[in-house]
Amino acid sequence: MRKSWSVGLAAALFLLAAGGEAWAHKMIAASRVHDDGTVLLQAFFPDGKPARGVTVEVHRPDGSLLAAARTDEEGKLTVTPDGQAGQWTATFTGSMGHKTETRFRVETARQPTEAPGAVGGVAAPVARNGGPAAEARDESLIEKAPFPVADVLAGLGFVFGLSALLMCIKLRAQLRSIRSPEP
Amino acid sequence: MHISDGVFRDPRVWVSACAAAGGLAGVLLARMDAEKIPRVALCTSFFFVASLVHVPIGPTSVHLLLVGLVGIVMGRLAFLPILFGLVLQALLLQHGGLTTIGINVLTMGLPAYGAYWLFGLERHFGFKAAPFVFGFLAGSAAVMLGLLLLKSVLVFADEAFVGVAWTLVIAHLPLVVVEGLITGSAGMFLKKVEPRLLEARGA
Incomplete structure (x- = not known):
């Protein structure tokens, strides 16, 4: 024995x-509301690597779906909230059964704007991932876990x-x- | 290969799975001999830690499962280390979820039983590399069976997971080979060094 x-x-x-x-298993989601009304949503693993191709569903404060799209190669997605001020929810569903969410607050309602690289479905005018005009990943949102x-x-x-x-x-x-x- | 909280919207699914896994664990614990407890602890330890070992595959990476190895070492008691390991992973490492523990235990425990049965066929073959060959088959088959069960469960939970489930299966295919090699090597090693670990078949 x-x-x-x-x-x-x-x-x-x-x-x-x-x-x-x-060490890279748990998926972490983060968000940042920009001055121009757009919201950057990012998904990453504890070692800082981006969570690519993760399905993101963005829900309005009343629970209705605004957009459903996938994160790009840098694990990010940009959305433009429309119509409602309040606390929004973005739910990230990864390919390995991972699921996490992040919440962000929109103070004033804005109208959606056309965005290059927009994805299809209901999200077309308000969500974009990747494309030549896409912004870089916000490194300040990445919190590497030891x-x-x-x-x-x-x-x-x-x-x-x-x-x-x-x-x-x-x-x-x-x-x-x-x-x-x-x- | 863990299902997280929130994937199953109908609570009846995960409540019944937790009840089934809990009941099975209770029966196994009650029938288990005291001398098997250290082996359960050892298997729980390496199953718990194995999820932290990632195998880089292309742009992504998958973590080790070692379900096949747990199966060939624990036999019918394989459910116990998987249950304890998953509970610890959910509580301490936030892998998987607490509500989905029952489903995760069933989707990993059944393949462990399959590996146990498959490795048992090794006794009928006398060639030298039989423990490695059947260990490889047991480890690979356990991952494949686990993937198929997980895919079925995800699709059952929500049809929107159909695409996700196939991505999951494809991403884990290299792990089938890696787990087969690990289980085969471990089977060969244990057969030489400590065959009692393989021949003891649980309660």
Whole structure:
């Protein structure tokens, strides 16, 4: 059994070491409202890499859908809110089943403007992704998350602590059955 | 390959999946011998950490699952490390979601059972590389089966996920080979170093 423990621990430590370079799973969404009324929506992973091709649905404060489009190669999408002031919601759905959202506040209602590189569907006049006139990614919105060493160690500690507790419970039950055999 | 919170709009879907996974885990825990607990802890540990190891594939990257490896080591108890690992990933790393744990457990636990069964065929073949070959098949088949289950579940949740589901399947195809190689190598290694880890088949 000692050899089993050492094999397992070696595998876990190897995986822990290998994971340090590539921590990029959770998708993060951010938004920035510009002075001209447009809103920059960005999706990225904790290592700062852009979440490309993510479907974004932009909902008005009353819950109705304004636009549905995909993020570009830099993980961004620009929308122009129309008609309603208040808190808007952008929901990002990634290809791996990831889902996240960001909210932004529009103080004054504006009319939508035509945009180059607009995408089809209901979003055509108000959402655009990419194109030669597209703005660059806003690096100030990117918050790189460090590798969660503390969380991983906490998880491993929890696993082994819980297993020890379970062993105690199981062994106690076994000892009781040995001490008090059935007549 | 985790489904996040909010994908299933009908709560009956994830509530029933959580109930099924919880009930199965309860039965397995009650029937499990104390000597199997360290093995469950070890498998939970590497399954939990494996999701942090990303394999870069073209412009994107996918993370390791090691479902096949959990299956060939744990056998019928494979559901337990997958359940515990997914709970920890959701709580500590924000991978997947809490409401979708039941569905994620089922879509990964069933392939682990498949890997266990497939690797068991290795006993009937005497050639030297049999543990690697059947480990490779078990690891690859587990990922493929998991992908197909996940795709079915996503499409069932919302027809809008049809395109997303195919993207997911295609993006993970290289992982099928990577997981096969890892599971095959691990199967070969454990067969030589600690065969009891493979021959013990759970409760």
